[in-house]
């Protein structure tokens with residue numbers, strides 16, 4: 001049975017509606033869906049069998065398909081099969097195993113998975129005739145492709161590797177104004193008195209540090225080894241990351257073009273009938289960038305799903321000039337949106353989640 005909605009229903013599809021969308025032909029897969037591919041509010045996207053190394057990133061624009069653009073831009077074709085290395089500084093386009101035949105009232109948005117963002121692997125989803133990355137127009141019928149560009153570490157990927165995820169939505173249902181003030185009062189979205197709630201919930205960076213030695217984060221080392229994106233708890237932190245500790249002034253100077261993993265000062269919560277996305281706090285401040293991977297799942301940080309006190313992990317880069325961050329400085333905003341219904345399973349509830357109740361946490365690939 002296809003999904004049926006009332007005229008005023010708005011929000012993000014939970015797990016069981018994503019399953020229905022698949023069984024009713026709205027999501028088409030060249031290989032059957034894996035059991036754990038559907039998350040509380042998103043679908044993990046899997047790499048297909050080939051990667052095209054292209055000269056440059058592109059958007060197809062209204063008159064071209066991605067396949068046509070790949071034909072004119074490709075430098076090399078790599079079979080992914082059981083494994084292939086994607087090198088830093090190169091741009092690859094990979095057809096995904098999932099394609100879409102969305103009903104006219106459903107659109108979608110994509111984001112790198114948190115594990116991908118924490119490795120500084122830049123990914124974006126491209127659809128035919130798209131004018132922007134990571135946004136799928138309502139009613140889209142066609143294939144999906146992933147643009148991949150590893151920035152710091154070369155990565156080993158294979159057919160079926162999951163680097164990005166997709167949310168499906170019916171209209172938009174952002175929580176703003178008084179509704180956001182009420183939600184913060186009721187649920188404590190961030191554990192801070194007088195939190196800044198303009199255009200989402202402001203999230204600041206923690207530079208006071210965690211634990212006895214005041215760890216504030218990690219800076220990625222250059223020229224370190226390869227990371228297999230499908231291996232968990234495999235790599236030594238010290239070979240890939242330099243730990244950073246709090247200084248007396250609780251500041252951190254971001255060096256241009258270095259990659260940092262930091263944590264939020266506030267614990268954050270996403271109530272079960274909401275989903276959130278981390279967005280840059282002000283697009284006009286171009287000095288640094290937080291976040292490739294911005295989706296926060298329903299149940300993240302919730303007591304009932306074992307997440308009490310979860311911090312947001314932040315992926316940070318400075319651009320042209322060195323930039324000083326101060327303890328508590330706002331670096332991002334969490335924008336909350338309604339779910340169409342509460343998911344059957346929340347983030348962290350026996351679904352193998354990696355980052356529930358996290359403090360300062362590197363990606364799952366590293367041994368702690």
Ligand SMILES: O=c1ccn([C@H]2C[C@H](O)[C@@H](COP(=O)(O)OP(=O)(O)OP(=O)(O)O)O2)c(=O)[nH]1
Pocket residue numbers: 039112113114115116117165278291292293294295296297300311312313314315347352353354355356
């Ligand atoms: O930049 C981010 C993005 C997400 N998260 C948190 C919230 C989110 O709910 C959780 C998991 O994110 P995601 O589902 O993208 O990660 P994953 O790599 O698929 O991990 P998992 O296997 O735990 O789902 O990590 C962050 O702290 N920082």
